[in-house]
Amino acid sequence: MAPKAEIRNEVRRLRFEHGQMTQQQLAERIGCTRQTVIMLEQGRYVPSLALALRIAHAFRTTVEEVFTLEAD
Amino acid sequence: MGSIVWIVIALAIGSTALYVYTVWYRARLPALEMPPGEELPATHLQRYAGWTLLEVGFLTALAAAIIVFFGPKAWWSQDGVRITVTIILLVALASYLVFYMAIRKLRDRDDALVDERDLVILNRSGAGVGGAMMAVMAVWMIALVEAYNDTGMVPSYYLYLVFWSLVMTNVIASLAGILLAYRRA
Numbered sequence: 001m002a003p004k005a006e007i008r009n010e011v012r013r014l015r016f017e018h019g020q021m022t023q024q025q026l027a028e029r030i031g032c033t034r035q036t037v038i039m040l041e042q043g044r045y046v047p048s049l050a051l052a053l054r055i056a057h058a059f060r061t062t063v064e065e066v067f068t069l070e071a072d
Numbered sequence: 073m074g075s076i077v078w079i080v081i082a083l084a085i086g087s088t089a090l091y092v093y094t095v096w097y098r099a100r101l102p103a104l105e106m107p108p109g110e111e112l113p114a115t116h117l118q119r120y121a122g123w124t125l126l127e128v129g130f131l132t133a134l135a136a137a138i139i140v141f142f143g144p145k146a147w148w149s150q151d152g153v154r155i156t157v158t159i160i161l162l163v164a165l166a167s168y169l170v171f172y173m174a175i176r177k178l179r180d181r182d183d184a185l186v187d188e189r190d191l192v193i194l195n196r197s198g199a200g201v202g203g204a205m206m207a208v209m210a211v212w213m214i215a216l217v218e219a220y221n222d223t224g225m226v227p228s229y230y231l232y233l234v235f236w237s238l239v240m241t242n243v244i245a246s247l248a249g250i251l252l253a254y255r256r257a
Binding site: 028038050 | 105189
């Protein structure tokens with residue numbers, strides 16, 4: 001059985017590295033609500049593959065650069 | 073004890089249990105960090121669900137108050153009471169329908185006013201509906217048995233009241249489920 005894993009993300013860091021993008025601006029760019037961006041950044045929501053790809057595209061990077069799988 | 077007292081006791085126990093569970097569940101989640109003076113912005117689904125719950129809750133309470141004031145028998149013997157209560161409950165159902173259609177419309181728009189997380193929460197919100205309906209049914213069962221055990225006959229107008237209470241429980245539990253699902257998410 002695969003070990004329990006946690007998905008971590010770099011959304012907050014990437015947002016600041018991309019011209020101090022606000023949560024609202026990112027939300028509009030990736031097609032979600034600001035609440036979802038807040039929850040994503042704090043690790044309380046794991047996005048669908050489609051949203052993960054849209055986030056990666058918004059930062060012009062790959063999904064692996066934004067999300068990492070951390071085993072316990 | 074009268075059936076109304078039983079219903080109040082059951083609702084108080086149910087609400088307390090739900091509140092304790094929600095507090096316990098939230099305590100397990102990582103703390104939400106927000107900048108000082110800023111609150112988590114509510115989503116459109118959250119706001120609409122809150123307003124609709126207030127509206128439906130008020131109308132249901134009004135209908136219940138009318139039945140309690142005139143007595144359950146008035147449902148059968150007084151056309152005015154039956155028609156008034158039915159209209160109030162139909163308006164409440166129409167409010168829920170408007171809410172549901174508004175959310176469907178927002179979901180189909182491109183500006184992401186309702187996003188994938190909202191839809192996950194919407195799907196999760198129905199989890200407690202079955203339990204709430206069973207609890208209400210159990211309260212009715214206990215109350216009617218307590219009240220009519222001696223005669224062995226339950227007046228038929230109670231069937232209508234049981235039906236309407238289950239319909240409204242379904243609607244209220246669905247809306248409350250959305251708000252609770254946001255608190256737990």
